[in-house]
Amino acid sequence: MKGKLFFKDEKAKKIFDKVFDYNTLLILHELASKGWFDCILHVVSTGKEAHVFKAQDINAKPRAVKIYKIETSEFKNMIKYIEGDIRFKHVRRDKRHIVFTWTKKEYKNLDIAKKAGANVPMPLAYRDNVLVMEFIGDENAAPLLKDVNLNNEELEKAYWDVIDSVAKMLFKAKFVHADISEYNMLYWKGKVYLIDIGQGVLLSHPHAKEFLERDLRNISKFFSKRGLKKDLEDVKRDLKEKKKEIQL
Template sequence: MGREDEYERFDREIEAMGVRIKDADAMKVRDDVFDDVTLMALYKLVHRKLISVIGGPISTGKEANVFYGEHDGRGIAIKIYRIQTANFRAMTGYLAGDRRFSSVRGTRKGIIFAWTKKEYSNLARAHDAGVPAPEPLAFDRNILLMEFLGEGEAPYPQIRNAEIEDYKGVYGEILGYVERLYREARLVHADLSEYNILYHEKPYLIDMGQAVTPDHPRAPAFLSRDIRNLNRYFSRYCDVPDENEVFRAITGRREPGIPGEGRQP
């Protein structure tokens, strides 16, 4: 059976289960996105009645593609990690130092499946701590379902493209999220920048697959980089404090990587 025949069979089976496919052509663009493993994971999520509509792409990237979907009328984001092109070697470094996933070994698929589970876990921690981030809903293999942050089928803009009146206030909000993430969710985002923050009346943190616990050996360096990225961006629009001062306020450490008095990660 050819790939087109396989897609048609998949479409028929999905639609027979009551799922509406809004943009079938968009789903067929890349074989390295909708490969056999992904189709099976999607089928299982549909079978669990977690998806009622599959729409077009929200974002595309080397690591993952995100599609719009719905579950009983509620907008959801369907994030699919691309097994063929995702940088699983880089993923391994984040997993290896995280005690929750340090035992993960094996194939490219195994690493990516663990990464998907890791992002689900990280989003759950952030959400439980009250950090504005997508609520995770379910995962299977390399697919993560989460709350859709947007209006209609359009996602909220990245903060770099948003209209903001009070940059100083928004900067302070985000630093508050970073502190709450560290102290209450026990996480460091590890890839925070103007590309991983959405904005609509308030900022939202996204893309948390790489987030690590504070006892990860590189957590201090990751946190310092997050702060540096925020300061680099917001310094264009408002005054920002010294990054080491921010680091100390969040962690109780004197400087990145050097334990001091006070709270330890």
């Protein structure tokens, strides 16, 4: 194991020293030694539940490294989205195990969403509370859709991008994102990427329909606020229209 944690940035190093436990550091070394990344470049986001860092691999390819915090995670809330999902039947009641299951769930969710053709970051690796995925952006992370100025045409295209991704997840993968909001959509090179997909559940989850309805309501709210008038019924109709175009 290398002695240093390959930091190019002091701020990133400080956050690491303060917030990550020994096991997390070991896991990062392990993922790095497997080649998933070579060095951590800078902090992208520090949230209550997770920190996201930009990293790069040995060929300078950018990576996003999302590290869930064990202490401050809302693990009680997480249980609701884990139980009832047939993929994760046996979740123990301890915090660490719940957060590890959540990380694995985000990886698996990205994987099924990506395979269905939805616009999400490509998942690369996970272990315990650390997830490595494709980095959306260039020097810095792509902006949130809500922070980008779009003309009418671009806004409409962005809307249909979101509908396309939701339809593919729903009709092809029988999967619901369950946390779509203006905070979880990135805009990059004219395309919308859905991120933060750990909450996502299979359609067989007892509350999947309710989560889907909430996602669609959030889509309607966001785009209507920006001037593209789409009420919930419009969004549902557009989703059905999209279904016809999708190769099931």
